[in-house]
Amino acid sequence: MGTSDARAIADGPSGVATPGLERADRAGLLRHMLLMRKAEERGLRLYKQGKIPGSFYDGRGQEAIPVGSSWALAPEDRMCILHRDLGAHFVRGVTPDRYLANYMGRSGGVTGGKDGNLHFGDPELGCVGMVSMLPDMALVAMGMALAFKQRGEARVAMTYFGEGSTANGQWHEAMNMAGVQELPVVFILENNGFAYSTPNDLEFAADPVDRASGYGFDGVHVDGNDVEAVFGAATEAVERARAGGGPTLIGCRTMRMNGHGAHDDHSYVPESELEAWGRRDPIERYRDRLAAEFGFSHDELGQIAAEVDAEIEAATEKALASPMPDPSLAFEGVYATESRRLGDGRAPWTRWSRDRDAERGHLRSRNGRSAGVTERSAA
Numbered sequence: 001m002g003t004s005d006a007r008a009i010a011d012g013p014s015g016v017a018t019p020g021l022e023r024a025d026r027a028g029l030l031r032h033m034l035l036m037r038k039a040e041e042r043g044l045r046l047y048k049q050g051k052i053p054g055s056f057y058d059g060r061g062q063e064a065i066p067v068g069s070s071w072a073l074a075p076e077d078r079m080c081i082l083h084r085d086l087g088a089h090f091v092r093g094v095t096p097d098r099y100l101a102n103y104m105g106r107s108g109g110v111t112g113g114k115d116g117n118l119h120f121g122d123p124e125l126g127c128v129g130m131v132s133m134l135p136d137m138a139l140v141a142m143g144m145a146l147a148f149k150q151r152g153e154a155r156v157a158m159t160y161f162g163e164g165s166t167a168n169g170q171w172h173e174a175m176n177m178a179g180v181q182e183l184p185v186v187f188i189l190e191n192n193g194f195a196y197s198t199p200n201d202l203e204f205a206a207d208p209v210d211r212a213s214g215y216g217f218d219g220v221h222v223d224g225n226d227v228e229a230v231f232g233a234a235t236e237a238v239e240r241a242r243a244g245g246g247p248t249l250i251g252c253r254t255m256r257m258n259g260h261g262a263h264d265d266h267s268y269v270p271e272s273e274l275e276a277w278g279r280r281d282p283i284e285r286y287r288d289r290l291a292a293e294f295g296f297s298h299d300e301l302g303q304i305a306a307e308v309d310a311e312i313e314a315a316t317e318k319a320l321a322s323p324m325p326d327p328s329l330a331f332e333g334v335y336a337t338e339s340r341r342l343g344d345g346r347a348p349w350t351r352w353s354r355d356r357d358a359e360r361g362h363l364r365s366r367n368g369r370s371a372g373v374t375e376r377s378a379a
């Protein structure tokens with residue numbers, strides 16, 4: 001694809017009805033996209049009310065990518081999640097109150113008040129803490145995949161990066177090593193048109209997805225505003241990786257509908273472009289599709305939205321009620337003092353939400369891994 005085409009709206013197949021998704025999955029996909037949208041809207045309000053210091057980063061318009069892709073993973077897999085991928089944290093089981101409390105620097109946040117931002121991970125949920133230097137999470141995911149392969153574990157690492165990250169040399173090292181070693185890693189490229197304020201046509205001369213073949217593996221284009229298309233591509237990539245078929249680069253075309261952070265007025269993006277992408281909002285589109293194609297009633301869809309609203313309100317109250325951290329704990333948990341035995345795949349996934357387990361049960365049994373996962377959950 002040429003550079004002028006790179007900012008065109010459609011990219012890759014969309015409207016794909018994905019095999020393997022059942023009614024509960026579809027409700028879950030919508031619910032998690034809404035959770036991300038509503039949690040971020042609430043966070044932005046808290047920021048404007050002066051309750052969140054620093055800045056605030058959101059992924060409005062990009063919800064289909066983290067939700068659809070993380071839905072394809074099993075609990076034993078690992079994720080390196082970035083600043084616009086809150087939905088993936090939620091799919092893994094992070095709750096909105098822990099997210100909001102984290103931004104407010106409260107003790108109830110994922111980092112217990114040590115970080116007031118999105119640089120968190122919860123190892124018990126399979127999420128690695130974020131490295132801010134871009135795109136170093138790609139190297140971490142590649143390294144984890146190397147460990148899985150060396151230990152003979154059928155596990156997959158997934159990671160995200162923006163298209164701006166693909167200009168950094170570290171990105172090429174991660175891709176090269178993953179290709180040479182045929183590692184079980186899935187790279188998700190979120191092309192939202194801009195690296196901060198730099199548009200695609202000043203970022204690269206050839207679409208980064210097309211570089212995958214130069215590293216010896218597949219690069220696929222997906223409509224990043226179509227959650228089922230993202231899920232379908234991620235499922236194929238995850239299954240290939242788990243079966244020893246090596247990495248995949250999935251390029252998801254989308255648009256960043258807000259500024260880089262809350263401090264950025266986004267004035268460098270033409271209004272017409274935002275309007276066009278607004279008509280392709282991933283949540284609105286999916287809601288329409290659930291009604292038109294999959295028999296979801298107006299009441300059912302309304303109930304999902306109402307439940308999400310109630311969850312976010314309760315989460316906000318809980319986060320606001322969470323005390324500031326005890327200063328005497330500032331140095332606790334900052335450095336690893338013991339090595340936890342995660343190597344045999346027996347990570348303590350006991351906090352993997354039971355709802356999510358029920359929603360995903362059929363996916364795991366479809367993959368024939370039901371027994372192993374249950375056993376590990378109890379470990």
Ligand SMILES: Cc1ncc(C[n+]2csc(CCOP(=O)(O)OP(=O)(O)O)c2C)c(N)n1
Nearest residue numbers: 084132133134162163164165192194195196
């Ligand atoms: C090595 C490095 N340089 C600069 C930054 C500051 N920074 C954070 S996000 C960002 C924009 C990255 O653009 P892109 O990769 O396209 O992701 P997006 O934010 O658009 O989702 C920048 C410059 C950083 N985190 N790391």
